[in-house]
Amino acid sequence: MIKAIINYFKEIFTACRTLITGMKVTGYYFFHPKEIITQQYPENRATLQMFDRFRGEVVLLHDENNEHKCTGCSACEIACPNGSIEIISKKEIDPETSKPKKAIDKFVYHLSMCTFCNLCILACPTDAIKMSKSFEHSVYDRSKLTKVLNKPGSKIMAGIKE
Amino acid sequence: MEDLLNKAETQEYFINMGPQHPSTHGVLRLMLTLDGEIIKKVEPHLGYIHRSIEKMSEKDSYYQMVHLTDRMDYLSCHINNEAVCLAIEKGLQLEIPDRVKYIRTIISELTRLSSHQLWWGVMGMDLGAITTFLYGFRDREMITDIFEETCGARLTMNYNVPGGLMFDIHPNFQKRTKDFIKHFKKKLPEYDELLSGNIIFTERTKDIGYLSKEDAISYGVTGPSGRGSGFACDVRKRIPYSAYDKVEFKEIIYTEGDSFARYKVRMDEMKESLYIIEQLIDNIPEGDFKAKTKAVIKLPDGEYYQRVETARGELGVYIISDNKKNPYRVKYRSPGFSNLSALDTMARGGKIADLVAMMSTLDLVIPDIDR
The missing domain is CATH 3.30.70.3270 (Alpha-Beta Plaits)
Known part of the structure; x- marks a missing residue:
């Protein structure tokens, strides 16, 4: 009986821990905005350069x-x-x-x-x-x-x- | 109360999932027969994105038919191109330079990686986690940049031509690839942290969508989906082509057969792909990037078959030639079509909410199913 209760709470604890592990990654990027690689198109049109072999038209x-x-x-x-x-x-x-x-x-x-x-x-x-x-x-x-x-x-x- | 429940009649009903449904990843229509939320039957209906690629290949020359395969399984387009080129080269009995073989293998593995990254992102998104989609695309962007610089296009590359490659690799290719490997080795544990251990994700994939080994074999489920059921079907290992006989790698096999096993196969396959690229990237031999071919290719009379391992499974290319400048008949055995046929067996008795997870782990690309 006691074992079942302990297991019950253990499960809740591990479940919460896995969620926090994922949130840690998200939090890391929240505080390290320099690692974000998003390009602001079309604002960067003047500097945007395609590769030499790019097939446009x-x-x-x-x-x-x-x-x-x-x-x-x-x-x-x-x-x-x-x-x-x-x-x-x-x-x-x-x-x-x-x-x-x-x-x-x-x-x-x-x-x-x-x-x-x-x-x-x-x-x-x-x-x-x-x-x-x-x-x-x-x-x-x-x-x-x-x-x-x-x-x-x-x-x-x-x-x-x- | 019990009496009342026994008296109550339930009625099977029918519902359409698709053709315009965000989680079918294309225009796939599933006709579902349901009892409450229990799935009784899944009947896929195809034909919404049929472009008759096989028939169109019959009017094209052997150089021209290659680019159509880009549009089949667009996430492993290079591997599709390679399959057609290998079949044509088999017919011509052409000796391919080692350099071509090495470059083809490296780019094939990069394609596989980019495909699995996209799959991982979309898998999370299908189960309600939009975060994973952005992380998957962040790393995929580096690979598409490599492709864009060397092949000229990000998705429909058409880099293979019968006899070799369209152009030599870009001088930056090796450096960029090594940078990517270094970057991705650091980032791959993040994938596990974000999704693999997540309790919501594991609850929705473990012991769900079970496919036995016997069923996998009888339906012809290949690729990571088949290997998740314990079916050793990796063409790269069984019948090596290009430079796969020169490299060391493990064939990832899980025997559980559930959605989570299929997920784990792909996650481990990414590591193996990185390992394969690492072995080849510094040892690309010098030489020509294309064997000499005639301006008009005519295959001798006969039938030619070539199988390759795409990111989704075994792709077979079957060409019948009657010694003319275009093929008499072309048939593609696409992995997606066979994988989809097992969906009914997997989904029966399951809940409708899990159907999306099952489809996601099969990694369906609809244009590949419906050529």
Whole structure:
């Protein structure tokens, strides 16, 4: 009988002790706020830096003369599993040889269909495209997610061949 | 009074748990037949997040089909990718550089750790302790940072390609991983303090959701859930792949078969994962990060099967090829689907409030069940 009573109180005591053990951890972090690693987004937008390999969205690289490296070979379009890249090409007269040459008219990129698998970047033979670090993609209208990546008036860099 | 109770008729009734229920961790619908609060029958209904990944793989090339497996069991995406790549490499009879094997193993174990950390946090939260969720995510953040730096993405990494890896590891990879191991070894006892000993938690998991070894085997319950019932089913130990034959580790087995045993298996597995990474991280051999493959892969006629151990259990990849550039048929044997099938046996006769704890210890990821 007495044993049962002792056991009863013992159980209550151990139960309380396990709860306090857990509370100890919580209390430790309450008094050590420096160990908390929470980032205050979007307040830290100015300093927030993504890693180099971060896969945000596909961009076509342009230099300061508004020239890019895309030859319109469609390797990225074939590599893409979801059809998020569409290359619309045109025929252009090469000024050096005065022969017709294939060039891109529009590099259409459907961001809404992209799964960020990086296969297009690996497929590109001229390193014309790249994954950018931007990640804030939300817009109010879905049609804004279809982008034309080549800037107006841009042309291919000299010396880039398929 | 007794008379009255005997006269009173009870009626079985039916209730829907899900598809939109916070503790089913996704769109899983459980049709429950109840008598009061006693569970008579659990009938899972699937199909709410079916994306036909197997069928989509048939139209994709072998390079393209890898990234779809990210979306199956998104918490062990690297291991899924690895399984597909290993199956394709088996078909091509490709010799994979040792460096690739080591890196794959390290990242697989990091994935397993991050998955278990998330599971631990969510397990606490399912039973009403939001604190654990925040602690689990704090440590998981370090791993996702490692992934982000080396693979480019935090969750759907797609770091494996048939033949090797997409790029070499980042120069910071080894340092960051070692930092993480040092950090997490200090923090792991906190997990035990917070939850494992907690009286409310143990009362709700001990002797609840019992699954016998025989049932575990007959339902094909694998992974930590199966090992909690004493079923030695660790693929890493039984049929080693990648670099698992070069490392030492224990296969964690508990024989109790209740929810707490499954919990303990995962807690101990985290320690083993840390131990595996420690053995490999300093010994990554030099060499190529990718074997040479053709631009268009064509597997020779035949059937190829590869099994790996994900954080949830055994994942099987079955590819039939007819010598074309895309597979003829792909089938995934996902661990979540088999584990879910045992839920009915576990839950029968139990209370409805414990069902959440049982589901939590099975560690269900719904997109994995419903590919």
